[in-house]
Amino acid sequence: MEKIPLGAWDFAIVGFSIAILLVIAYFSGKEEKDTADFFLARRKIPVWAACLSFVATEISALTIVGVPATGYRENWQYLQFFIGSASARLFIAFFFIPAFYRYNCTTIYEFLRHRFGPATQYAGSVFFFITRLLASGVRLYAASLAVSVMLGWSLGQAVLLFTLVAIAYIAFGGIKAIVWTNVFQSLSFYIAGLATLVFLLFHIQGGFSEIWRVAGEGGRLKLLNLGWNFQDPNLLWIAILNGFFGSMAAFGTDHELMQRLLTVETRRESQKTLTMTIVAVLPLLLTYLSLGTLLYVFYQQNAGLPLPENSDKILSHFATHVMPSGLKGLVLAAILLASIDSPLGSLSASFVTDIYRNLMKPSGTEAHYLKVSRICVVVFGIILGILAYECRAFEGMLWVAFKINGVTAGSLLGVFLLGLLTTRSGNRGNVVAMVLSSVTMATLLVLSEKKIIGLGWSWLIVFGTLSTFVLGYVLGPLLDKKSQA
Numbered sequence: 001m002e003k004i005p006l007g008a009w010d011f012a013i014v015g016f017s018i019a020i021l022l023v024i025a026y027f028s029g030k031e032e033k034d035t036a037d038f039f040l041a042r043r044k045i046p047v048w049a050a051c052l053s054f055v056a057t058e059i060s061a062l063t064i065v066g067v068p069a070t071g072y073r074e075n076w077q078y079l080q081f082f083i084g085s086a087s088a089r090l091f092i093a094f095f096f097i098p099a100f101y102r103y104n105c106t107t108i109y110e111f112l113r114h115r116f117g118p119a120t121q122y123a124g125s126v127f128f129f130i131t132r133l134l135a136s137g138v139r140l141y142a143a144s145l146a147v148s149v150m151l152g153w154s155l156g157q158a159v160l161l162f163t164l165v166a167i168a169y170i171a172f173g174g175i176k177a178i179v180w181t182n183v184f185q186s187l188s189f190y191i192a193g194l195a196t197l198v199f200l201l202f203h204i205q206g207g208f209s210e211i212w213r214v215a216g217e218g219g220r221l222k223l224l225n226l227g228w229n230f231q232d233p234n235l236l237w238i239a240i241l242n243g244f245f246g247s248m249a250a251f252g253t254d255h256e257l258m259q260r261l262l263t264v265e266t267r268r269e270s271q272k273t274l275t276m277t278i279v280a281v282l283p284l285l286l287t288y289l290s291l292g293t294l295l296y297v298f299y300q301q302n303a304g305l306p307l308p309e310n311s312d313k314i315l316s317h318f319a320t321h322v323m324p325s326g327l328k329g330l331v332l333a334a335i336l337l338a339s340i341d342s343p344l345g346s347l348s349a350s351f352v353t354d355i356y357r358n359l360m361k362p363s364g365t366e367a368h369y370l371k372v373s374r375i376c377v378v379v380f381g382i383i384l385g386i387l388a389y390e391c392r393a394f395e396g397m398l399w400v401a402f403k404i405n406g407v408t409a410g411s412l413l414g415v416f417l418l419g420l421l422t423t424r425s426g427n428r429g430n431v432v433a434m435v436l437s438s439v440t441m442a443t444l445l446v447l448s449e450k451k452i453i454g455l456g457w458s459w460l461i462v463f464g465t466l467s468t469f470v471l472g473y474v475l476g477p478l479l480d481k482k483s484q485a
Contacts, residue, residue, distance in 0.1 A: 007325030010332060017188065017333040018165060024180045025173035034366035038174035038373050039106055039349040045179050045263040051276045053182035054260045056337075058250075058277070059189055059284055064335055065142045067285065068315045071292020075222040080236050082285060084243025086278045091244075092252040093271040095420055100258070101267040107346075107353045108258050108416075115419040116476075117427035118358065123434050124253075124412060125354040129347065131408040132256055133380070136343045137387030138404065142312070143335050144388055149308070149316040151332075156389060162336075163385035170344045171377040175263060178345050182260075185337040186280075192334035193287040195327055196319070200294040203322075205301055214297045221293070238459070245461045249409035253416045256346040291315065344384070348376035403460070407445055410464020411437045417465065418472045426476015433471035437464050 036042055045053075070078050096108075103114045109128065113121035144158035151158070169177050204211060215221050225235050251257050251274070261270045295314055299305060308317040319331040352373050361368070411434035418424060441464045447453045 007328075009326040010329030013326070013329035014333050014336060017184075017337055020184055021165065021169050021177075021181050021337075024184070025169035025177040028173035028176035028180060033370070035106070035349075035352065035369050035373060037176070038370055039259070039345070039353070041174075041176045041179065041263045043263055043265045045176075045260075047264055047269050047273050047276070049179055049183050050260050050264050050270075050273045051280055052186040053179040053263075054257060054273065054277050055280045055284070056182035056186040056189070057257055057260060058281060059186070063284070063288060064189065064192075065145070065312065065315055067288040068292040068295060069312045071220065071289040072295045072314045073292075073311045075220050076289055076293070077222060077225050077239065079223060079285060079289060080225065080239035081243035081246070082282065084240040084245070085247040087240075088244045088247035089251060089274050089278055092248060093274045096252040096258075096416070097261065097270045097274065098267055099420060100262065101270065105262065107255050107350050108253065108262075109255070109350060109354045112415065112419060112430075113354075116415075116425070116430055119427045120415060120430040121354055122359075123431040124415065125350045127408050127412050127434060127438070128253075128255055128350055131405060131412070132254060132343045132347060133384060133387060134404045136256075136384055138391050140384060140388035141391035145310075145313060145316070147316070147332065147335055149313050149320055159385050159388050162388075163381050166344060167378050167381040170381075171374045174373075175259060175345050175349075179260065179263060181337075188330070188334045188337050189284055190287075192330040193284065193291065195330050196291055196315075196323070197287060197294065199323060199327055200291070200298060204294060204297055211294065211297050214300050215293050218296060218300065220296050241462050242459075245413060245465050246405065246409065249413040249461060249465070250405070253409070253412040254346075255350050256343040259346045259349060344377045344380050347380045348373045351376050351380075403445060406460030406464065407441045408438045408464075410441060410461045410466075411435075411468045413461070414465045414468025415472055418469050418476075422473065424473050424476055426472055426479070429474075429476030429479035430472045432475055432479060433468050436471060437468040440464075440467060 067078065099111055100108055103111055105111055107125075109121045109124040112124045140159065140162060141155075144155055144162060147153065147161070148155050148158040169181065206213075212221070225239070261273055264270050264273055292314075295318055298318075299307060305321070308314060315331070316335070319328050323331065352369055356372060357364070357369065364372075414437065415430050415434055418426070418430070441460045444453070444455060444463070445460060448455045
C-alpha cells in the first residue's frame with residue numbers, strides 16, 4: 001500500500017494547533033514580572049485547568065504512541081499498573097501535598113531543605129534532572145519517530161521541530177503557557193483517540209464479535225497476569241506495586257507533574273485536582289489500549305498490508321497509509337502537541353530555585369532570576385533534543401522509559417518518604433543513601449537485561465525506595481553527627 005500524502009485539512013489542523021500554542025504563550029507571558037509568575041502562575045490556576053494540565057503531562061507522546069504499540073504487540077496487562085497508580089494519587093494527595101503547601105514551596109525539593117538540609121535538597125534536584133531528562137528524552141523520541149513516519153522527515157528534523165517550538169512557547173510563557181496549552185492538548189488527545197477508534201471499528205469486518213475472537217485468539221485481550229514468576233514485570237501484584245511506587249515517585253517527587261498541582265491556590269484545591277485526575281486519565285488509557293487491539297485485528301484481517309519494521313511506529317504507520325485526510329491530521333496534531341509538552345518549565349524551576357539561587361547568585365533580583373529561567377529553558381531544550389535523537393536504537397520505548405525511571409526514582413521517593421513518615425534527622429547521610437541505592441538499581445538492571453539474574457525491571461523502584469529509606473534512616477544521624485564533630 002502506498003503512503004497517502006497529507007492533505008490540506010491535515011496541514012490546516014496541525015498549523016492551527018501550533019498557532020494556538022504560540023498565541024497562548026504570548027498572552028500568558030507578556031505580563032510576567034518574576035519567578036512567582038513564571039513557575040507558579042501566582043497559584044491562580046483553576047482546579048479543572050490544573051487537572052487537565054496534569055493529564056496532558058502524564059499522558060505525553062509516549063502514551064499516545066507507546067500504549068497502542070503495547071496493546072498491538074502484547075495485551076492489556078499494562079492497565080494493571082493503573083490500579084497502583086490510582087492508589088498512589090490518593091496517598092500523595094493526603095501526605096505529600098499538605099507538606100508542600102505548609103512550606104510554601106516553589107519546587108518540591110525545597111521541602112527536603114526544610115526537613116533535612118541543603119545537601120538533601122541539592123541531591124534531590126540533581127536526581128530529578130537525571131531522571132526527567134532521560135525519561136523525557138524517550139518521550140520526545142516517541143513523538144519524533146511517529147511524526148517522521150507521517151511527514152516523511154528524518155528523525156533529526158522532527159526532533160529539531162519539537163525542540164524549537166517547545167523552547168519558544170515555554171521560554172516566553174512559563175507555567176501559565178504550559179497549563180493552558182495543556183488544556184488544549186488534553187482535549188486533542190481525547191478527540192484524536194476517539195476519532196481513530198471509530199474509524200477502525202468501521203474498517204474491521206465482522207464487528208465486535210470478530211474483534212473479540214481474533215484478539216482473543218492472538219492473546220491480545222489478557223488483562224490480569226497471575227502467578228509468582230519474579231522475572232515477569234507484568235504480574236498483577238508486581239504491576240500494582242510498581243504502579244503504586246512508580247506513581248508516587250512520578251507524581252509526588254518529580255517536579256514536572258507536581259508543578260501543575262502547586263499552581264492552584266490552596267492545599268484542598270491541589271488535593272482535589274490530583275484525585276480528579278484518576279477519572280480523567282482512565283478513559284484515555286482505555287481508548288489508546290483499545291486502539292492497539294483494533295490495530296492488531298485490522299492487520300490480521302489485512303495480512304497483505306505492509307507493517308513497519310519497528311512496532312512502536314504502528315499507530316503513525318496506520319495513520320499514514322490508511323487513514324484519510326483530516327483524521328490523519330488529528331492524529332498528527334495529537335502527537336505533536338503531546339511531544340511539545342516537555343519538562344523544560346520544571347527543569348528550569350528546579351535549577352533556578354534549588355541550585356542557582358542558593359549556590360551561584362543568592363542576592364540576584366527577580367528580573368535577573370526570570371532572565372536566567374528563560375535561558376535555562378533553552379539550554380535544557382537543547383540537551384533534551386540530543387538525548388531524544390540518541391534513543392533511536394531502542395524498541396519497546398514504553399518499557400525503556402519505565403526502566404530508566406526505576407534506576408533513580410526510588411532514591412527520590414525513599415528520601416521523601418523518610419521526611420514525611422518519620423522524624424529522623426539526616427542530611428549528608430541521605431545523599432549517600434540515594435547514591436548507593438541508584439548505583440545498586442543500575443547494577444541490578446544491567447544484570448537483569450543481560451539475563452545474569454532473574455529479576456523483573458518493575459522491582460527496581462520498589463527496591464530503590466526501600467533501600468534509600470532504610471539506608472537514610474540508619475546512616476543519616478551517624479554521618480551528620482560525625483560531620484558536626
